[in-house]
Amino acid sequence: MGNKVKLRLGSRIIYVDLVHEMAEDLARKAKFPKAAALDIALAVREAFINAVKHGNAFDPAKTVEVEFVSNATRFQIRVRDQGVGFDWHRTRDPREEENISRPGGRGIFFMKYFVDHVDFVQRPGKGMEVLLEKQLEPVARSGEATKRRRG
């Protein structure tokens, strides 16, 4: 049996800290260790920023929906905007020589780094959905502290 929480927010960057805190809090409740919960929150943060900036282009008439679903083995977050979408395959690798000193272009790269799986789904006529997923490690699932395993 999983838990589901859904938020619908205006296209404003000011809401990003709320989304971040909720992601981190729900991840902790789903038994993710503190560091992994922060990773999840940082990935959600990037997806929300992208949805507001590039998806909805700050349009106040458009909203961003953030859905958190957790069960005993994984945490999934879906971030949906109402924009026209983009070809995420064409995003630049920020580690390539010509991109290292660019100020922007690291959002999607960070999402992929912080969680186990990222997918982009174009919803025709509705906007883009970003799916973020992180697996709960077996030790965390059993309720033991991860650091105990390392020791």
Added chain:
Amino acid sequence: MKANVRHHGKVTVVDLSGKITIGEGDVKLREAVNSLLEEGRKNVILNLGGVSYMDSAGIGELVACYKRAVEKGSKLKLLNPSGKVQDLLILTRLQEIFDIFRDEREALASF
């Protein structure tokens, strides 16, 4: 995010603390560095020891500050990035463009 400025002779150290993220931290970082560059400070160290984490906007602002410093003929170096920030600097290969120090005395002596 908070930024506290100290001067050590020809070198300025900016002690940053909190998080450097979109909307607040990135703006404060930009304002702090711009202000020093406008004053004509040529040697600036950003002490990241108190920074818990950064997002892509924060990392982007760090790069933008570096570029503005170079344009003004100044040098911008980093001191003591914490675990998460250090990971991001390595991940993004930014440790290849920034001089990064663990010890403040070494950083001060490097200019």
